[in-house]
Amino acid sequence: MASDLPAPATGARDGVIRVMLVDDSAVIRGLFTRALEADPELQVVASVGDGKMAVAALKRTPVDIIILDIEMPVMDGLTALPLLKEVLPEVRVIMASTLTRKNAEVSLRAMRDGAADYVTKPSSTSELTSAEHFKQELIAKIKALVGSRRSPRLDRPGMPPRPASVPPVGQAATAAVAPAGSERHPLFPRAKGGPLTLRPMVHDVPEVIAIGSSTGGPQALFQVLGNLPKNLRQPILITQHMPATFTTILAEHLTRIADRPCSEAVDGQVLQPGHIYVAPGDFHMIVESQGTSKVLRLLKTPPENFCRPAVDPMLRSLAAIYGRRLLVIILTGMGQDGMRGSDVVVQSGGMIIGQDEASSVVWGMPGAVATAGLCSQILPLSDIGPFILKQAMRTAA
Structure with missing residues (x-):
């Protein structure tokens, strides 16, 4: 202070x-x-x-x-x-x-x-x-x-005494990074104080981009999507922990900032190139294949990680369809929603990018995937938009 x-x-x-x-x-x-x-x-x-x-x-x-x-x-x-x-x-x-x-x-x-x-x-x-x-x-x-x-x-009469020792809340470890190409079993945390382990980069051009975020997420989304050109062809799916009404307004803000179509997801909606879809409050958003089309589904299944919408259901469904052609970004947020879904993505060959601790409002969600050894890159917020663009605009080998 x-x-x-x-x-x-x-x-x-x-x-x-x-x-x-x-x-x-x-x-x-x-x-x-x-x-x-x-x-x-x-x-x-x-x-x-x-x-x-x-x-x-x-x-x-x-x-x-x-x-x-x-x-x-x-x-x-x-x-x-x-x-x-x-x-x-x-x-x-x-x-x-x-x-x-x-x-x-x-x-x-x-x-x-x-x-x-x-x-x-x-x-x-x-x-x-x-x-x-x-x-x-x-x-x-x-x-x-x-x-x-x-x-x-400052103790006051009648206030409960504070325990003699309380561990820091939300304290995240220093984001040292092991050399690229290192391997670690998914969901196996690093030793305390040890380096974060990065997975090898996936070289397939992504066909879809998924973003998970929570506390501090709107600000992060505004910056990331504002750094992307409006002609980006990949659809972008966003699960941001928010109640209904807020997600409607968030989609409206993102439409203006990204200068491209953005809306709350509608059940049965077919994914369109260049569109942004936001999971509506109180619904999980997943994707299913129907013939050659990819269709959004909204579910009232139980909350996951105490959240609905939650990031994990979205990532599981996308991993099953896109495999190595999936790019996932985990932005600032409390808790660890997105970690187990990211594990499924990695096992399916997709790539995870986590926001770094210094630029996160809360390094909970990105810290969880980073310390589990699931990330191929851990980037400051200002670098995430350019990284997405570089990956998305590559041509297939």
């Missing part, structure tokens, strides 16, 4: 994530505070009712992460976001809103402007009180986003 942080109070325990809550409802802020501070690794150090107050509070009390409501009087969340980042550029911001089309649009704009992630709030205080899944999701995102970059916790 920055050197101007206040010195820890006497008896403070280190390793705690300091949170600011910004919401015009005092009731909501109170519920958030109780939910977060039930976890000994989190401390709410500021709680304010609008964006203007948040900017002023941040100047007095630097924090690790801000939960920022969208619709507020005086100054809304989208207006406050750049001002907060100006005060403390390294602060992580999670946008919080109810699930409406307007709020989904604003949340995606906020992520383009520097927000790290978003959460969809239950629509009423009674739902929020009982929404254990929402509370768990919020806490998991906070810990993944902040990782081991923490501050001293």
Whole structure:
């Protein structure tokens, strides 16, 4: 953290994530505070009712992460976001809103402007009180986003004591890389601190490109697809962990950024060259062969890796059809969705590219495939678009 942080109070325990809550409802802020501070690794150090107050509070009390409501009087969340980042550029911001089309649009704009992630709030205080899944999701995102970059916790009466030793959350290993051409059994992790093992490059020209992403994914997708020419012939399939409504808006944003057709997948839709397809919220997206056509299918089968849509089902279906002619990109995200699907891709002869740790908002998903020895390349975000283009524009030998 920055050197101007206040010195820890006497008896403070280190390793705690300091949170600011910004919401015009005092009731909501109170519920958030109780939910977060039930976890000994989190401390709410500021709680304010609008964006203007948040900017002023941040100047007095630097924090690790801000939960920022969208619709507020005086100054809304989208207006406050750049001002907060100006005060403390390294602060992580999670946008919080109810699930409406307007709020989904604003949340995606906020992520383009520097927000790290978003959460969809239950629509009423009674739902929020009982929404254990929402509370768990919020806490998991906070810990993944902040990782081991923490501050001293100022103990307060009635707060649970923090355990004497808590391992860093979301801490990823150093991305040293073993020489290209090294082999490692898929899903066999490297030794702690050892180099990441790269698989040999696949030399078949890909016929389809698949991308999996989660936390930080929209920002990464905007950059990767914005770096690709609109005449790229391969269809691109995207599974981004998002609820319905958000995936609709994401597809609209990608259409503008990529300057090529992009839409939510529709069941029974035939894959077309040059199109981008986004898995809709709450549906797994897979591909089936029907004669000479490749057809999208949307499934309500159980969540995988606690997600629906999930990356693994998409990758399994594509590996079965395309084999060596499949290129997979695993971008920033929490958890390890995509790792087992990537194993199937590798066994079928396809190629996996992982985003590197330094450019990832959270190095969970790409870190999982990298440390499992499944990647042929581990690249910074800025290099992924050019790499896709180079592979896609090659001519068959």
